[in-house]
Amino acid sequence: MSKSNSSRKVLIVGGVAGGASCAARLRRLDEKAEIILVDRGPHVSFANCGLPYYIGGVIEQEKSLLIADGKLFRERFNIEVRTRTEVVSIDREKKQVGLRDLASGKTCFESYDSLVLSPGASPLRPPLPGIDLPGIFTMRNIPDSLAIKDWVKSRASKKAVVVGGGFIGLEMTENLQRLGVEVTVVEMLDQVMPPLDSEMAAMVAVHLQKRGVKLALGDGVAGFEQGASGGLSVKTKGGASYAADLVILSIGVRPETKLAVAAGLELGPRGGIRVDEQMRTSDASIWAVGDAVEVRDWVTGLEALIPLAGPANRQGRIAADAICGRDSSFRGVQGTAICGVLGQIVAMTGASEKSLKRAGIADYEKVYVHPGSHAGYYPGAEKIHLKLLFRKSDGRILGAQAVGGGGVDKRIDVIAMAIQKNGTVYDLEEAELCYAPQFGGAKDPVNFAGMVAANVLRGDMPVAHWNEPAGEGTVYLDVRDEDEFASGHLPSAVNIPLNSLRDNIGSLPDSNDLRVYCAVGLRGYLATRLLTQRGVAARNVSGGWSSAPAARNK
DSSP states (O other): OOOTTSOOEEEEEOOHHHHHHHHHHHHHHOTTOEEEEEESSSOSEEOGGGHHHHHTTSSOOGGGGEEEOHHHHHHHHOOEEEESEEEEEEETTTTEEEEEETTTOOEEEEEOSEEEEOOOEEEOOOOOTTTTSTTEEOOSSHHHHHHHHHHHHHTTOOEEEEEOOSHHHHHHHHHHHHTTOEEEEEESSSSSSTTSOHHHHHHHHHHHHHTTOEEEESOOEEEEEEOTTSOEEEEETTSOEEEESEEEEOSOEEEOOHHHHHTTOOBOTTSSBOOOTTSBOSSTTEEEOGGGBOEEBTTTOOEEOOOOHHHHHHHHHHHHHHHTTOOOOOOOBOOOEEEEETTEEEEEEEOOHHHHHHTTOOOOEEEEEOOBSSOTTSTTOOBEEEEEEEOTTTOBEEEEEEEESTTHHHHHHHHHHHHHTTOBHHHHHHOOOOOOTTTOOSSOHHHHHHHHHHHHHHTSSOEEOTTSOOOTTEEEEEOSOHHHHHHSOOTTOEEOOGGGTGGGGGGSOOOSEEEEEOSSSHHHHHHHHHHHHTTOOEEEETTGGGGSGGGTTO
């Protein structure tokens, strides 16, 4: 539909990232359009990613979370905003929606030429015993954060249980601890940060425990009870019980599709609203954006639900372009995300190893590197633990995960851009990145990961991994120095330090599966090169002892 020479009427349901960006983009493209933006909450555009930090006091004022209010939309963009207004029905044939004013309860009808649905996703609140007891919260908007903040302050809360160890759960853990609240995280899976692969998540778990967070992994919540003193008791399926002054439910979100289903719009296999590359639904006059829609995973090609603000913002812009007749399309998502956890940074982009396996993709390899965030001789360098996934057939980058200190975000962002451009590990190897000793190294961690991966593909570094089962003929050769070996090693490992390896090749035990390791992989690589050129078949364990499961509790 195109009304370039006359006024079109566009009704947008829901604000925040997707709906608000769509409204503003529409006005920039079409000065004559009549644009109405409705939201059932009190705020049409706010920073929901900042809510945990408002609760923790890092963001001191509520108004700092408000990106744009109704007044700004009206005065700057000539957009009519109706907050505390709920869309109760969509009549596709008449092209009109039913609107209910939540203050008065009155219902009216508005017509549209184009309708944009941006209802978001709602926090999961499973029907468990005691789920509606006072003190059990989910968090979606500013009123939710105000309620949590008031509860903690008015009750002088000392103990909290956070149900769910994902992004929101761990951000809430950090901010509750900042308020002096002791936190127990109860997670049904056997790891925190479910999007991460388990060996990377294990590093996060160790860090949390070192910072005083109690973890109850692999045990789902069975219900809640209220004690005589007014406190809460969280019961788990495994029979454990955790006392709490408040509970935060952060076990995921579900796409808000009630309106779409009632209107007969198609849903995708994951339960989100089905859209095409222009964010158009199965109705040619209705678009959908944000957390409620299914999109294509850029790496695996599968349908996915990715509740992230960045993709929602881009989808809003693309829907606006499409409504105005522009040839814009959404290329898909790769799940680039980051989280701060009590001084540790966790970030990822593209596919994880487990998502590749779910998609049935077997053409991949992985490497682990553990470089410093900047030059080691400059004070303050922090370790970055980086996992890189790539295709064995051509080196195309499939995904990356990083855990560590400063500089994690920079490295994942670089790799994210490489994935968007179908880049390979050879591109990372050759990437020219900023270097000064306080910011990086002459060989940046991104270069380092690319070089290691390229060595694997060229056959210069036959690679092994800690999760490979060991057979009867497997021998582990530890090439670290003797003092390092004494601080922790595999019980069955043979220790021959790298500097004396040439003189002791003859003392190596017979093996049809010799696996070499050091601290982070470099000396293991050097040893592997030495051995293979001397006719000894050997493989370097990627990431060395720093990637070993036994080393994660150190």
